[in-house]
Amino acid sequence: MLTEFAQGGGAPAGIRVLAGLQNSRSRLFCWMLPDLARRTSHPEARQTMYAYRLLADLERASPTAVHDVLCYPAVGAWLGRTVAALSSHRPAHPGRLALVAAAVAARCGATAEVPVGPSRSDHGIVLPSLGIATLPGGSCDPLRVRRADSDLALLERAGRQVIVPTPTAHRSAAGRPTSRDWDGLPQVLIRRQVAIDGSGWQGLGNDEPGWPRTVDERHLDLRRWTGGVRAGWLLLAEHHPEVAAEVAECVTAVVPMQLLGSSVGSATFAGAFGAVAMSSPDDTRTVAVTLAHELQHAKLLALSDALPLIVPTDDDKRYYAPWRRDLRPLAALLHGAYAHLAVATFWQRQQRVETDPTHIHLAQVRFARWRAAVRDTLRVISRSGQLTGTGQLLVDGMWTTADRLTRERLPAAARREAAEIAASHRSQVDVG
Secondary structure (H helix, E strand, O other): OHHHOOOOOOOOHHHHHHHHHHHHHHHHHHHHHHHHHHHOOOOHHHHHHHHHHHHHHHHHHHHHHHHHHHOOOOHHHHHHHHHHHHHOOOOOHHHHHHHHHHHHHHHOOOOOEOOOOOOOOOEEEEOOOOOEEOOOOOOOOEEEEEEEEEEEEEEOOOOOEEEEOOOHHHHHHHOOOOOOEEEEEEEEEEEOOEOOOOOHHHHOOOOOOOOOEEHHHHHOOOHHHHHHHHHHHHHHHHHHHHHHHHHHHHOOOEEOOEEEEOOOEEEEOOOOOOEEOOOOOOOHHHHHHHHHHHHHHHHHHHHHHHHHOOOOOOOOOOOOOOOOOEOOOOOHHHHHHHHHHHHHHEEEEEHHHHHOOOHHHHHHHHHHHHHHHHHHHHEEEEEEOOOOOOHHHEEEEEHHHHHHOOOOOOHHHHHHHHHHHHHHHHOOOOOO
């Protein structure tokens, strides 16, 4: 399986292994949270322990609901950040574990009373993986959850009630389940339902400094977003079926990113396996290659959590990356090379299915540029002397795929234009 990952694949079975590793990570952090809150005398320690014990009770009745919420990308990212913050005595909100417990209770229709005081007031009560409830009350008013019927949960706080559709209702309903006091996460179908989720990310506090700025999905043109993401995935399903199968197995949330002007960008977050952040999905090919690109980052982040790839050193050396305007440390360089190997493979296949001469030429230029960029970068990584044994196996597999891509003949005009673009990019970066 490691050989398949190294060559850029892994298949859905490999994705499931990585997802299992990330689930173990989230469960470990969830277990650590109440003890860290207690040992640091955090003011939310009691609330954190209450939420943890509630989760333990809920798991005995509905392990699937607990699994699904703990594996949700925004929750995984928040758990990792909160444990790290508490461990280094930095500000954190471990009491937001109550929001996680409330989401589990709502998903399985359990009867529970949850103290949700630390919720971000500007976002309402965020139930990760489900949506946002707008209910009155202050930090002393608990949130009561119970089943309304087989597909609905009832939330109550300070005398007001709101009905929440469960995941079963999400699957059977078209569009976005909403009511006066409930904003359910919009869903897009890519073989399974995937959430468009900026509010959940923000509501748990994952939009704090150091992370890309996200956009609350309630402020988006949802028809454009759901249609754009689905169109990109359908392109993968038609012309890149192996990639589409991995994306469908991996991605559970698309996080809208806010960029300056008309910039296009994307990102993957450490600890948030299954989330892809992207700017507005206006171009089908861009969405498709973004999904292929960020899938690789997600795989490598999960893999490197279990198997170190780079030997740590005190050296702060930075390297030129053909896809960045700044110099990158070796680990980031490896990540970029791995992701752009998938980008090169995407354009290799895409050039064969395009029918318009302009699009054929553009695909050939991009294929030529990125296969050369990956090879140049692999030479630098291979000479670094900082690869672990697993890291070397990974790079050897990447070389196998890069060599295969290089053997394909391309028109001289495409190769020449790709070289000019690469040279122009390098001239604009201060390589020291």
